[in-house]
Amino acid sequence: xxxxxxxxxxxxxxxxxxxxxxxxxxxxxxxxxxxxxxxxxxxxxxxxxxxxxxxxxxxxxxxxxxxxxxxxxxxxxxxxxxxxxxxxxxxxxxxxxxxxxxxxxxxxxxxxxxxxxxxxxxxxxxxxxxxxxxxxxxxxxxxxxxxxxxxxxxxxxxxxxxxxxxxxxxxxxxxxxxxxxxxxxxxxxxxxxxxxxxxxxxxxxxxxxxxxxxxxxxxxxxxxxxxxxxxxxxxxxxxxxxxxxxxxxxxxxxxxxxxxxxxxxxxxxxxxxxxxxxxxxxxxxx
Amino acid sequence: xxxxxxxxxxxxxxxxxxxxxxxxxxxxxxxxxxxxxxxxxxxxxxxxxxxxxxxxxxxxxxxxxxxxxxxxxxxxxxxxxxxxxxxxxxxxxxxxxxxxxxxxxxxxxxxxxxxxxxxxxxxxxxxxxxxxxxxxxxxxxxxxxxxxxxxxxxxxxxxxxxxxxxxxxxxxxxxxxxxxxxxxxxxxxxxxxxxxxxxxxxxxxxxxxxxxxxxxxxxxxxxxxxxxxxxxxxxxxxxxxxxxxxxxxxxxxxxxxxxxxxxxxxxxxxxxxxxxxxxxxxxxxxxxxxxxxxx
Numbered sequence: 001x002x003x004x005x006x007x008x009x010x011x012x013x014x015x016x017x018x019x020x021x022x023x024x025x026x027x028x029x030x031x032x033x034x035x036x037x038x039x040x041x042x043x044x045x046x047x048x049x050x051x052x053x054x055x056x057x058x059x060x061x062x063x064x065x066x067x068x069x070x071x072x073x074x075x076x077x078x079x080x081x082x083x084x085x086x087x088x089x090x091x092x093x094x095x096x097x098x099x100x101x102x103x104x105x106x107x108x109x110x111x112x113x114x115x116x117x118x119x120x121x122x123x124x125x126x127x128x129x130x131x132x133x134x135x136x137x138x139x140x141x142x143x144x145x146x147x148x149x150x151x152x153x154x155x156x157x158x159x160x161x162x163x164x165x166x167x168x169x170x171x172x173x174x175x176x177x178x179x180x181x182x183x184x185x186x187x188x189x190x191x192x193x194x195x196x197x198x199x200x201x202x203x204x205x206x207x208x209x210x211x212x213x214x215x216x217x218x219x220x221x222x223x224x225x226x227x228x229x230x231x232x233x234x235x236x237x238x239x240x241x242x243x244x245x246x247x248x249x250x251x252x253x254x255x256x257x258x259x260x261x262x263x264x265x266x267x268x269x270x271x272x273x274x275x276x277x278x279x280x281x282x283x284x285x286x
Numbered sequence: 287x288x289x290x291x292x293x294x295x296x297x298x299x300x301x302x303x304x305x306x307x308x309x310x311x312x313x314x315x316x317x318x319x320x321x322x323x324x325x326x327x328x329x330x331x332x333x334x335x336x337x338x339x340x341x342x343x344x345x346x347x348x349x350x351x352x353x354x355x356x357x358x359x360x361x362x363x364x365x366x367x368x369x370x371x372x373x374x375x376x377x378x379x380x381x382x383x384x385x386x387x388x389x390x391x392x393x394x395x396x397x398x399x400x401x402x403x404x405x406x407x408x409x410x411x412x413x414x415x416x417x418x419x420x421x422x423x424x425x426x427x428x429x430x431x432x433x434x435x436x437x438x439x440x441x442x443x444x445x446x447x448x449x450x451x452x453x454x455x456x457x458x459x460x461x462x463x464x465x466x467x468x469x470x471x472x473x474x475x476x477x478x479x480x481x482x483x484x485x486x487x488x489x490x491x492x493x494x495x496x497x498x499x500x501x502x503x504x505x506x507x508x509x510x511x512x513x514x515x516x517x518x519x520x521x522x523x524x525x526x527x528x529x530x531x532x533x534x535x536x537x538x539x540x541x542x543x544x545x546x547x548x549x550x551x552x553x554x555x556x557x558x559x560x561x562x563x564x565x566x567x568x569x570x571x572x573x574x575x576x577x578x579x580x581x
Contacts, residue, residue, distance in 0.1 A: 018386050025395050031410050050417025097306040104303035108296055123315050125567035127504050129537045130560035134318035137333050156314015159307055188299045217403025219507050235405040257406055268401045272394055280451050283497060
């Protein structure tokens with residue numbers, strides 16, 4: 001009897017919990033919905049009727065989107081292109097070169113390796129503001145201010161976490177596999193690319209996701225390094241629109257923001273399992 | 287034996303495996319870092335025309351009211367956001383591990399804001415806050431309190447999902463038989479939570495605490511996009527203090543918008559900032575190690 005009672009009260013408390021969570025869930029999605037609603041509103045109504053549906057005279061149709069892509073004297077599609085190029089190129093370079101270095105560091109126990117490893121671990125606790133000015137000057141004097149060369153800067157500044165995660169994983173791979181490879185006549189380079197590299201896949205995904213999330217959303221580093229008149233990433237472009245006070249078209253800005261978060265949300269829904277796993281791994285290790 | 291097989295053939299390829307990372311690491315971190323420390327002791331407008339002045343920049347940085355204001359403001363922000371994010375994140379994680387239908391959907395939604403960049407987040411929320419505040423004919427840019435709590439709400443929205451993921455992993459690792467034993471011994475839900483569950487997820491709590499603390503101290507994008515330091519308060523001596531400006535933004539503004547002769551002071555602030563953040567990191571390392579030894 002008492003048992004049944006407690007079962008019933010447990011059922012009820014679970015239901016209350018479900019309702020509370022559902023309400024929080026709706027509140028959580030609301031900001032994104034607000035962006036979508038306001039991207040279809042005429043500029044003057046965004047500020048006065050932020051929470052209203054874009055009906056009647058407020059409706060702007062796709063006018064905001066048409067205006068948004070040419071907004072601020074800079075084509076939006078260019079910034080999408082540059083963001084994509086920078087993110088993919090940097091992530092690719094980081095994955096390839098840091099996994100190579102991490103394997104070498106984990107397997108060869110020399111003084112140089114130790115020095116590089118500890119410098120990398122140290123670099124993880126250094127905030128960007130510490131090197132902000134000198135890094136942008138160094139990059140400038142080496143002409144690294146294009147989307148095709150900025151990956152060098154990302155590889156340098158972002159190497160720490162990647163090497164740390166890869167080295168940790170390599171240490172858990174039994175040496176016997178590589179010993180078997182070397183008895184079969186694999187040289188060092190082939191050993192890495194055909195034996196070790198495929199085994200690194202889970203860490204590759206975790207590191208890759210962390211780097212993509214960082215670089216795609218990064219604002220200050222590309223802003224200081226890139227030649228801003230020619231190359232703007234999406235965050236830089238959006239910051240630029242808002243920076244010119246008074247003349248900002250809020251409706252068009254919301255249209256741009258909507259266009260820039262839709263691919264991110266699609267990417268998230270497509271590989272959320274990997275993303276959540278990668279983030280948890282990075283947090284626990286970093 | 288291991289070395290006999292491996293050491294020699296591998297070392298011949300060291301340049302290939304370490305070369306690219308080392309070169310980029312020197313360009314992207316090592317050189318800027320040490321040059322930054324050197325320049326913090328110099329007076330300079332351009333990097334190649336620096337003159338050594340000793341600790342003068344540090345003295346100026348520590349007597350700059352805007353820097354001190356930014357420090358206390360950041361510290362307060364970091365502590366308030368740390369408490370709110372961790373308590374709410376833990377509560378959500380706890381609720382989602384009770385076997386409720388649709389837990390996966392909720393988890394997906396709560397984590398989503400982490401994918402959106404800080405600049406974009408700042409503009410989304412500035413639209414929402416101004417939409418509310420314009421009814422009372424004010425704005426988030428006009429009142430420092432609105433700016434503070436606005437940024438807290440924004441960071442909660444973004445980071446609760448993040449710590450939730452870590453707490454869920456921790457909660458799922460709590461041994462089932464311990465919870466069972468507590469139930470058989472007649473422990474109430476609250477007793478089980480505080481005496482069994484929380485002690486078992488202490489490692490996750492440590493990670494999340496330090497993570498949110500350092501994130502709070504390093505915050506830049508969201509601060510820049512939401513208020514950009516406004517409203518400004520004019521001091522009696524004519525200088526102005528940006529009331530909602532945090533440390534990272536203060537350093538940035540000292541570098542790039544204040545008079546160009548203050549770059550040395552800005553670099554000194556950056557070094558102090560680095561010592562603060564790295565100190566928190568070391569504290570975390572020491573604390574985690576100590577716990578591991580105990581267990």
